[in-house]
Amino acid sequence: MEKRKNLISLVTLLKPEIEELLKNKNYKELKDVIINWEPIDVAELLDDLKKEEALSIFLMLPKNLQVEVFSELDAETQKKIIESLKDEEIKTIISGLAPDDRTSLFEEIAPTLTRKLLDFLSPSERREALTLLGYPKNSVGRLMTPDYVAIKPEWTIKRAIEHIRKYGKDAETINMVYVVDDEFHLIDDIPLRRIILAEPEQKVEEILDFQFISISPHEDQEKAIEIMKKYNLVALPVTDNDNYLLGIVTIDDIIDVMEEEQTEDITKISGIHPTPVGLELITKIKEIPMIKLYKSRILWLLILLFMNLFTGGIIQALQETIAKYVVLVTFLPVIIDTAGNAGSQSTALVIRAMALKTVEIKDWLYLLLRELSVAFSLGITMGIGISFIGIIRSNSIKISLVVAFAMILNVIAGCVVGILLPFLFAKFKKDPATASTPLITTIADIMGTGIYLGTATIFLR
């Protein structure tokens, strides 16, 4: 009795053996090893191989495993394989894919290739694929699959189970079954468990509560995440305005989208431009061309450089003060950085709270007022701290007071900007995470330099 207690370590354990087989180009024996793996493990192996190797091994797999493995492959590997296969082989794979996997393949490949692949589908499959592709990017429609199981309210449980047994094989999930009228309008969704737990002679409508939650295909995928998370759903029905059941979104797709959104947030907040590389930046960090990494990062750095013209300008305008009190320069980095750091903390809190729907745009004033008192406390603490360093370093109470005062003001200013910026972006329908750390840092630079050197110029005159 084979026991696969930990598939992950099993695959890792086999690694030397696999590498040996690859080196000797012993693909046949390799195939015999991996044929018992889960499709995702085979896919991960192929993703790591060179094109020719991946292709040779892929072609040795049985047809049904080919389809399963293909849908788990990285977009890059999918492209490579599609480009190298014969038309007949492509046809088998494309028609075997689930409709939602087809959509995500078509999203990735070139439009010309999509057109070619569409020709391999039956007329009804083609119509379905085009409908799904017709929904906007990041919409629920792009995520859903029409492969659900539907039953009628007037059926007996027995008949419903027979129907599920007959049509459930090709469905994306049968954990949820959908009750529809003759025109396929959604009446209710019902977990398979409730059907199993019911008496065979009961009518389906007897076990319904006629309460369901559905979503429009035009809604943002984030909305689907929010609903499925809140109501602990494993599948969410997608309906049009007339309540016609178009398809379902399943929990595994949602988890992928959740991860993508969070990756986007964390990279954006660190000043990495998500387009055009997007998530590949992370998932393919070891392979993507370095020019893409460069492009995704240079934008914010250059914006910073441009904005620094102001910081430099302020310093230049007040350089007489600096020339007179050179010790002031020793506090410049910490004052502007503290403002930037405190501001980035505020921004991160708001961005995450917005992502988790704890905070909405209308809460801005309330949060700002709370932030002010936190910022004031943070500022006072930092001000007291730096005034000690100030006295020791400058031997002047006057300078140390200037430094402390500027610190307090700067921390407050940084926090205010940090709190407001994500709200501002959200207000103008931009992603709140556009309020990145580099942006806050740079704004804090300009404000901080102005406040600090301005205060110094006035007080030390």
Added chain:
Amino acid sequence: MEKRKNLISLVTLLKPEIEELLKNKNYKELKDVIINWEPIDVAELLDDLKKEEALSIFLMLPKNLQVEVFSELDAETQKKIIESLKDEEIKTIISGLAPDDRTSLFEEIAPTLTRKLLDFLSPSERREALTLLGYPKNSVGRLMTPDYVAIKPEWTIKRAIEHIRKYGKDAETINMVYVVDDEFHLIDDIPLRRIILAEPEQKVEEILDFQFISISPHEDQEKAIEIMKKYNLVALPVTDNDNYLLGIVTIDDIIDVMEEEQTEDITKISGIHPTPVGLELITKIKEIPMIKLYKSRILWLLILLFMNLFTGGIIQALQETIAKYVVLVTFLPVIIDTAGNAGSQSTALVIRAMALKTVEIKDWLYLLLRELSVAFSLGITMGIGISFIGIIRSNSIKISLVVAFAMILNVIAGCVVGILLPFLFAKFKKDPATASTPLITTIADIMGTGIYLGTATIFLR
């Protein structure tokens, strides 16, 4: 036929009506409205109310709804309610809770209260609760529930379905059913759909593949997320070393943990200390005492202040150069900030890639080498950019060359630190996200100031 197309907007729509009823203390009518809601919606309403209001409404709910609502409440509201209920009422609720919900309640409340609540449980429930609480924090054991359905391999499908119908009501899920031997050792897990799709006369063992993935209760919850995500599982069996089936972890728990981990990453990376407030910082951002917000943020700001002694020291040591060429100060902010920003970008990429398991500790050198060439390109671009500003601002080719050279070196240094720091923390079993933006910024300050003013001192002598 009631249709709840969008429960979320329904609840929002009813808000004025609910507020009116609350104002008039018309709790009875309020109850009649919310009694048809989903438990989570009732819980969210109660979470927002004052203690007395929440309690009055909670007590009017039917017993079974009380239990369901209670398990969805915030920990804070749960505490308030438990403290105000009579023993008999507490008993009903505690015994009604699912074992995993009980664990998370006990995690939140005071140990003395936990001891009292344990007395309300039956001996077997108490033993179960104590076992679950015995697993370490953030372990799979704290997340699992023993409420699964198990069947025997020698049974017919018909008998298995009868068994599931009988015992499935109280199970956390029956989407997955577990096949065990007489000592409850796990033999296989099998989706309910495969049982339904089989012939009633078949033996269970005929439809098994004897391949399953299980996890130890002592493993980190992150590992459970990783496995369930990779293999698209809706439930993961938890087994001990002897392969005895202890419980299962379900997908809804995993989604919550995923969200918590990501919140931790994004706050840590922005220099917010997650303890002692942890995730409440975000989920309760509108309510938590401001002293907690202050505490979570001041730590890194103070570390920065302390580390700045070095930056200030370097500037002080080289102040003669500054006094001679005051224009150098105008470039100080942009040079140290660019290094910090570029470094933060690198750190964010590595931290996210580690979270998604794209990158492991052993990849550090490979990633460093790739980073070096990206960093070099970023540095050159920024160096060219700033040299133009340099010439215009200082009217001196020499100074502009110094500034450009320092910029290139600093960007490279920032990126190297940014890439290596998360690996270093991971190496010493610390969370890679400890490599926060403020930490990188501060290190970049010290290095940047040293490199910049050092270069200037040497070249402009």
